[in-house]
Amino acid sequence: MSTSTYNILEINGRHVRIKEGIKESLANVDAIVFDCDGVLIDIRDSYNKAIHKTVEYIFSIIIPMDVNVPLTTDVQIESLRMCGGFNNDWDIAYVLSEWTFLNMPKECIKHFSDIMSDLEESKSLSNTVSILSNKFKGTMNGVSFQEFQNKFVETLSRVVKTKTYLDRYDIDIIMDAIAAERGLTNELRKFRRFLSYPGNFGECLLVTIFDELFYGAEGVEAIYNTKPLFFNGPGLFQNETTLIEEEVLVKLQRTVGYSNLTIASGRDMWSAKKVLGKLFEYFNQDAAVFLADEVRLIGPEAQKVGKPDPYSLFKAVSYLLPKGNVLYVGDSAEDLLMVKNANKAINRFVFAGVYESSSAPELKIEYFMENSADIIMPSVNELLHILMYAKEG
Numbered sequence: 001m002s003t004s005t006y007n008i009l010e011i012n013g014r015h016v017r018i019k020e021g022i023k024e025s026l027a028n029v030d031a032i033v034f035d036c037d038g039v040l041i042d043i044r045d046s047y048n049k050a051i052h053k054t055v056e057y058i059f060s061i062i063i064p065m066d067v068n069v070p071l072t073t074d075v076q077i078e079s080l081r082m083c084g085g086f087n088n089d090w091d092i093a094y095v096l097s098e099w100t101f102l103n104m105p106k107e108c109i110k111h112f113s114d115i116m117s118d119l120e121e122s123k124s125l126s127n128t129v130s131i132l133s134n135k136f137k138g139t140m141n142g143v144s145f146q147e148f149q150n151k152f153v154e155t156l157s158r159v160v161k162t163k164t165y166l167d168r169y170d171i172d173i174i175m176d177a178i179a180a181e182r183g184l185t186n187e188l189r190k191f192r193r194f195l196s197y198p199g200n201f202g203e204c205l206l207v208t209i210f211d212e213l214f215y216g217a218e219g220v221e222a223i224y225n226t227k228p229l230f231f232n233g234p235g236l237f238q239n240e241t242t243l244i245e246e247e248v249l250v251k252l253q254r255t256v257g258y259s260n261l262t263i264a265s266g267r268d269m270w271s272a273k274k275v276l277g278k279l280f281e282y283f284n285q286d287a288a289v290f291l292a293d294e295v296r297l298i299g300p301e302a303q304k305v306g307k308p309d310p311y312s313l314f315k316a317v318s319y320l321l322p323k324g325n326v327l328y329v330g331d332s333a334e335d336l337l338m339v340k341n342a343n344k345a346i347n348r349f350v351f352a353g354v355y356e357s358s359s360a361p362e363l364k365i366e367y368f369m370e371n372s373a374d375i376i377m378p379s380v381n382e383l384l385h386i387l388m389y390a391k392e393g
Contacts, residue, residue, distance in 0.1 A: 004372040011385045017369070017376040018386065025350050026374070026390035030256050031322035032383075033313060034283075036265035038243075038331035038357045039380050041275050045239040047089050048077055048359065050214040054093045055100060057209050057230070058195070061132050062112050063104060072096045073149050074359035079156050082367050084333040085167025087266045087291075087307040093210055094197050095168055096152075098175045101191045102184060103148040109187050116190040125205055126229055128194070164371075165308070165337060200299070202226065215271065223270055223296070237271040242279060243357055244380045249282040251384050260320055262287040264312040264328070269293055287319030308337035310345070325350055329380055331358065336373055350374045352383065 006017035018026075037043045055072050076096060080086045086095075101109065115135045119128060159174070160166065179188040196204045201211055201224050212220055212228045216235025220228045252261060262284040265272065269290040273280045289312040291305075305311035317326055328339050329352045339351040352375035355364035368376045375386060 004369070006369070006376070009386065009389055011382045014378050014382065016378070016382050016386060018389075019372065019374050022350065022374045023390050025325055026327070026387065028324040029327045029350060029387065029390075030324040031260040031262075031317065031320045031326045032252060032256055033262055033264050033316050033320075033326060033328045034244075034380070035328070035330040035332075035335055036263055036267055036272050039329050039354055040242065040244050040263070040279075041272070042241045042243050042357050044074070044357065044359060046214065046236045048074055049239070050210055050236050051077055051089055051093045051096065053213050053236075054206065054210045055097050057213075058097055058206070059100060059104075061129055062194075063108055071100050071145055076149055076152055078358055078360040078363055079153050079160075082333045082363060083156070083160060083166035084308055084337045085165055085170070087332070087334045090197065090207055090210055091168040094195065094206055095171045095175075097195060097206065098172075098188070098191070099148070099152050100145065102175065102178055102182065102188065103145060106182075106184075109184060112194075113187040113190050116194060125202070125208060128205070129230075132194075201296075202229070219271060223268065235271075237275060240271075240275045242276060244279065246279060246282075248381050248384055249279060252387075253282060255384065255387055259284045259287075260322060262289075262316050262320060264289045264316040266291045266306060266312075268296075284320065287316045289316045307332075307334040308341055310338050310342035313338055313342050313349070314345075324348075327352060327383075329354065329383065331355065331364065333367060333371075336368065336371055352377060352386070354379055 005020050007020060009016045009018055034040055037047060052070060052072050056070070059071060077092055080092050080095060086092050104112075112132075115132060119131060155174070156166075159170075163170070175188065176185070179185045195206045197206045198204065199207060201207050201220075209230060211224075212231040214236050215223060216238070217228050217232045219235045219237065220226065249261070261282060263272070265288075267290060269288065272290065291307075291312055294305075313326075313328060320326075325348045327350045328335065330336065330338075331354045336351055336353060339349045342349045351373055353364065353368040353373040354377055355361040355368070356378040358364050365376060377383070377386065
């Protein structure tokens with residue numbers, strides 16, 4: 001539990017928390033690195049929806065039943081994002097798929113397992129989906145997952161209180177224990193084979209479905225140079241809106257220097273540039289780091305240097321060459337942990353956490369306060385006022 005205390009700064013009627021003792025470090029900031037999702041871009045109707053729809057599509061293949069609530073919720077997603085190890089939304093879709101699978105009616109799980117036993121490992125994605133879809137006919141009505149969604153959040157909350165960092169490997173251990181307790185170890189193993197995660201687009205079912213939903217046909221062709229297998233419509237990224245105001249970017253450039261604003265994000269440059277439009281030009285593109293692009297170039301191994309590893313932050317700063325401190329603006333646990341990890345090597349980083357674009361803002365405020373975030377603010381647009389406050393006598 002944090003022992004930090006905060007000063008409250010009121011900006012346009014909104015409260016900003018600034019940790020005591022941080023003002024001098026903040027006044028010495030001459031470079032700003034931004035996370036993209038949830039900071040510069042509102043992703044609640046894009047990435048969150050892609051997670052929901054990915055899980056729904058996976059289970060539309062293998063669940064012969066109607067459900068009376070969505071399979072996943074935004075609160076589940078936000079609870080995972082506050083674990084520190086879920087910068088990649090593929091991981092979130094994977095974990096929520098596992099949890100949903102383990103809470104299916106047992107007869108459905110057993111039926112799925114029997115069918116998977118008969119499928120050859122070499123079946124293509126489209127053939128596997130077609131075979132499973134044809135095998136599951138008929139429906140079972142009135143199945144509710146709401147109880148299990150709430151239990152997921154409660155279980156995760158208990159575990160998070162005992163560990164400062166959780167990733168999908170940690171959650172897999174929890175899932176293994178649940179499966180063993182319910183006598184479903186082999187069934188869970190077959191479900192993971194069905195998802196084939198982690199893996200590459202076109203080979204891994206979960207990654208392929210997610211990216212086709214998020215990027216749409218246009219994005220899949222631009223990024224992967226191929227046609228989509230399952231979805232041929234527009235991508236969910238087109239639902240995104242910008243969160244930062246152009247006037248703020250103009251004034252931030254004047255404050256820290258015209259080349260000292262950049263981005264270090266887990267997403268890709270293609271969609272970020274599409275959404276930000278002319279605002280993208282305010283950022284130093286030579287210094288920008290988009291980890292999703294590096295994963296595609298290097299392979300799944302590149303995920304090992306995703307947040308909270310400070311790789312992307314160090315890489316961005318190596319192009320900026322600031323003389324003073326660096327401010328990183330993020331919105332999640334892994335963003336804060338990345339800054340803390342970076343400070344273990346070079347103590348020159350300040351963290352600002354935003355929360356207003358979250359589906360569970362209270363959860364983020366609580367986490368940031370308990371883990372001593374330097375600044376806690378509603379949105380990125382308060383940043384200029386905060387820097388001016390720090391530079392006052």
